[in-house]
Amino acid sequence: MQRGSDRLSRHRDDEMKHELQGMLRSGHPTRSEEWNDPEPTADDDPQVWGGPVTPGRPGASLEGVRLELARILGRSSFPATAVELGRALRRKHAPDALVEAVEALPRKESYATVQELARALTRAEGTP
Numbered sequence: 001m002q003r004g005s006d007r008l009s010r011h012r013d014d015e016m017k018h019e020l021q022g023m024l025r026s027g028h029p030t031r032s033e034e035w036n037d038p039e040p041t042a043d044d045d046p047q048v049w050g051g052p053v054t055p056g057r058p059g060a061s062l063e064g065v066r067l068e069l070a071r072i073l074g075r076s077s078f079p080a081t082a083v084e085l086g087r088a089l090r091r092k093h094a095p096d097a098l099v100e101a102v103e104a105l106p107r108k109e110s111y112a113t114v115q116e117l118a119r120a121l122t123r124a125e126g127t128p
Helices: 010-026 062-073 082-091 096-103 114-126
Strands: none
Touching: 062 082, 062 096, 062 114, 082 096, 096 114
């Protein structure tokens, strides 16, 4: 018998995987009543459940774009240029609209953090 640091049995692990399967596949809570969610949404949370957040899309705020970029890219992608970040987004199967927005940024500009990239994307979106 293998002993480890697991607190739960293999059967309970399988049961928990089955319970969470819908949420893991959909990317948002699957319960019909909000009070039953593990952590209810706050009023000021960005709305990422409605699909990918991309610059230029209605309701795409700086926070929403930053959250989507951080979710996809992570910390290891920075610092990088727009070209390198575009490649990283394509490798990680990001939405095409997000990849195209990043690739449209100035090629020689370097971004040290997700915040800088999100600011550049939302600034580029707001200019005519």
